Amino acid sequence: MLLSLLLPNTNEGLGRARIDAIYPAVGDALEPGARLFDFTIGLDAASEFDCPPVTSYRMILREAARVHRVDAEPGQMLAAGEALGLLVSGADAALDGEPQRGARVSVAAILRSLDW
Amino acid sequence: MTSTVPLQLSAVGNAGGLGRSGIRWLRGDGEPCRAGDVVGVCNVGVRGAAGEAAFQGERDDLRIALVLARSGILRHGQRISRGGWMDQMHQQFRWQPRQVVGQLEIDSEGESDGGEAQTDSALRFYGLAGRRVNDLAEDRSGLLSGWHDRKRAWHLAEAAPAGSVVGLGICELGPVLKGPGGAFLEMLGSAPGTVHVADVSDAPLVHSARVLIEQMERTDDDRAALAQDFAGMMAACLAGDAATDCIFAGTLVKALCRAPASEGAEVLTHAGIAGIGPAQALVLSINGEGPVRYRHRTLGYTLNCYDYRFRQLGKAAMGWIKASFVPEPHTVDDARRDLLKLAQRVRRDDPGRRILVLNSVSTLLRDDTLSYDIHDAPLAQTLRGVRAREMNAMLHDVAGDSGIAVVDSDALAAEFGVGRSVPDGIHQGAELQAALRDEILRVLAAEGVSGFGRTDAEASGLRLSRKPEPYRQYPPALRELPRREGR
Numbered sequence: 001m002l003l004s005l006l007l008p009n010t011n012e013g014l015g016r017a018r019i020d021a022i023y024p025a026v027g028d029a030l031e032p033g034a035r036l037f038d039f040t041i042g043l044d045a046a047s048e049f050d051c052p053p054v055t056s057y058r059m060i061l062r063e064a065a066r067v068h069r070v071d072a073e074p075g076q077m078l079a080a081g082e083a084l085g086l087l088v089s090g091a092d093a094a095l096d097g098e099p100q101r102g103a104r105v106s107v108a109a110i111l112r113s114l115d116w
Numbered sequence: 117m118t119s120t121v122p123l124q125l126s127a128v129g130n131a132g133g134l135g136r137s138g139i140r141w142l143r144g145d146g147e148p149c150r151a152g153d154v155v156g157v158c159n160v161g162v163r164g165a166a167g168e169a170a171f172q173g174e175r176d177d178l179r180i181a182l183v184l185a186r187s188g189i190l191r192h193g194q195r196i197s198r199g200g201w202m203d204q205m206h207q208q209f210r211w212q213p214r215q216v217v218g219q220l221e222i223d224s225e226g227e228s229d230g231g232e233a234q235t236d237s238a239l240r241f242y243g244l245a246g247r248r249v250n251d252l253a254e255d256r257s258g259l260l261s262g263w264h265d266r267k268r269a270w271h272l273a274e275a276a277p278a279g280s281v282v283g284l285g286i287c288e289l290g291p292v293l294k295g296p297g298g299a300f301l302e303m304l305g306s307a308p309g310t311v312h313v314a315d316v317s318d319a320p321l322v323h324s325a326r327v328l329i330e331q332m333e334r335t336d337d338d339r340a341a342l343a344q345d346f347a348g349m350m351a352a353c354l355a356g357d358a359a360t361d362c363i364f365a366g367t368l369v370k371a372l373c374r375a376p377a378s379e380g381a382e383v384l385t386h387a388g389i390a391g392i393g394p395a396q397a398l399v400l401s402i403n404g405e406g407p408v409r410y411r412h413r414t415l416g417y418t419l420n421c422y423d424y425r426f427r428q429l430g431k432a433a434m435g436w437i438k439a440s441f442v443p444e445p446h447t448v449d450d451a452r453r454d455l456l457k458l459a460q461r462v463r464r465d466d467p468g469r470r471i472l473v474l475n476s477v478s479t480l481l482r483d484d485t486l487s488y489d490i491h492d493a494p495l496a497q498t499l500r501g502v503r504a505r506e507m508n509a510m511l512h513d514v515a516g517d518s519g520i521a522v523v524d525s526d527a528l529a530a531e532f533g534v535g536r537s538v539p540d541g542i543h544q545g546a547e548l549q550a551a552l553r554d555e556i557l558r559v560l561a562a563e564g565v566s567g568f569g570r571t572d573a574e575a576s577g578l579r580l581s582r583k584p585e586p587y588r589q590y591p592p593a594l595r596e597l598p599r600r601e602g603r
Contacts, residue, residue, distance in 0.1 A: 008482060009482065010481060010482040011481050011482070011539055011540060014540070033487055033489065033490040034490075035490070042540070052424055053540035053542060053543055054423075054424055055480070055500075055540060055541075056500075057482075057483075058491075060486075060487075060490060062486065106484045106485060106486045106487075107482050107483065107484060108483060108484075108485040108491065108499055108501070109480045109483045109499065109500035109501055110491075110498060110499060110500060111407045111497060111498060111499065111500055111503060113407070113408050113423070113443065114408075114423040114426055114427070114443070116438055116442075116443050
């Protein structure tokens with residue numbers, strides 16, 4: 001089964017998210033608990049007003065799957081709902097067609113330090 | 117039946133006299149107003165020798181607000197407001213005690229005759245002062261508008277205010293203390309006694325407990341060495357053609373060399389100019405204790421500044437910052453030690469001083485951590501929600517005899533709904549800000565800070581935030597949820 005991986009909606013109104021880190025590569029077999037992406041929202045607001053509500057998140061996979069495609073790259077700005085990649089679950093899944101559902105993920109707010 | 121009472125200026129300031137601008141009316145002529153409404157403001161300047169020594173750095177933004185002591189319909193006095201610069205520059209007129217600047221039409225049901233009723237003054241006064249970061253940063257458009265490193269307001273009374281509090285927190289605290297108008301009107305309007313309220317800006321230096329301790333203990337030689345060192349950053353900024361970064365550097369040095377937790381101030385009273393000592397209560401934000409702090413590699417002092425401010429610096433300035441400071445983890449235990457040391461330090465000379473700390477909103481939208489095993493330890497340095505909860509638990513443990521009291525932002529945010537009232541965990545809507553302000557006032561009263569206390573009858577109904585009960589009040593809908601079997 002093809003599973004879509006979309007940027008989750010974390011805080012409506014804070015604009016696009018910047019992709020900070022991409023953990024899996026195409027072909028990787030992932031177990032539940034595998035890290036997928038780190039992203040930061042609120043940066044769009046940084047140029048508009050002081051003390052922007054910048055928040056960083058880590059997306060974690062909650063089911064076993066294999067990485068079929070990665071659509072994002074580090075530094076890219078994406079809106080909620082935009083494609084991050086495609087996963088495949090099941091050994092004999094068809095790799096064409098539309099994803100049948102979204103991948104089951106969880107999202108945790110993380111503390112991200114400045115690169116020094 | 118209505119009668120009129122005069123709105124008269126009272127004696128303010130010292131014998132050398134007070135200059136004032138024209139009065140800017142904040143409420144319209146003929147507008148119904150309530151007791152406690154601020155209806156006008158003027159810039160003032162203290163004349164004579166006392167004036168030259170007092171209100172250093174605040175002379176350009178020293179104001180008196182006119183506050184109604186009774187409800188009624190406001191009537192502006194003729195030619196009291198001149199508009200334009202004449203209503204902003206304090207050299208225009210003399211502040212004349214007993215000068216009538218307007219009238220108040222009141223409902224005098226029961227008065228035996230019409231005309232002016234015999235009454236006490238219908239006006240009270242607030243003093244307002246802003247200390248500009250630099251004289252160039254002028255903005256007189258509002259009551260306390262402008263770029264100030266400290267804003268403050270006080271009840272202008274016969275003597276200095278009975279109590280004093282200073283906010284040293286971040287953006288979740290400043291607007292709560294200052295209120296929607298930015299001039300502390302709600303705090304002054306709600307305090308039962310005479311009080312002085314100040315707020316120190318967190319731009320660009322964030323006041324963690326460690327920063328406050330170091331500011332208090334810094335000697336003149338330390339300050340000289342620190343400023344000398346920053347000359348390197350200035351040179352880097354100018355060489356890199358990023359003059360605006362010099363503003364950041366200069367503001368940062370100024371902030372590091374101050375000690376707002378131990379600063380006094382002058383206040384105008386009806387009897388003259390009085391001095392007040394350091395604030396009896398400090399209000400902090402636990403969110404000011406970030407997971408990383410920056411230590412100077414040679415001078416050893418702590419820099420606490422938001423990452424987004426560093427990101428806005430040019431290459432040369434950021435290069436200097438990285439060469440001069442090293443990032444170090446700042447754990448929950450570090451924050452605990454610093455807070456206890458700060459409490460000890462501020463109470464060394466005055467055991468009655470108190471520290472109030474806003475705890476952290478520990479819920480974030482779309483934060484649905486299902487397993488903690490997969491995240492790097494220590495979790496309080498990795499996960500925002502875990503850090504917030506551990507910080508809150510730490511605060512709960514240290515509150516009490518240490519002189520630290522907790523303002524339970526977390527519980528209030530939960531009552532109002534995080535998604536509705538503080539979706540990013542920091543920037544609250546007006547409703548939650550008003551509730552937090554009320555809670556700060558209650559805690560100040562419960563902690564016995566002068567000027568904020570209430571009568572014994574009222575005190576019995578106070579929520580004491582020294583040891584907050586978690587989620588002590590649910591919204592009505594949640595109270596109706598059935599209990600699950602087996603839980």
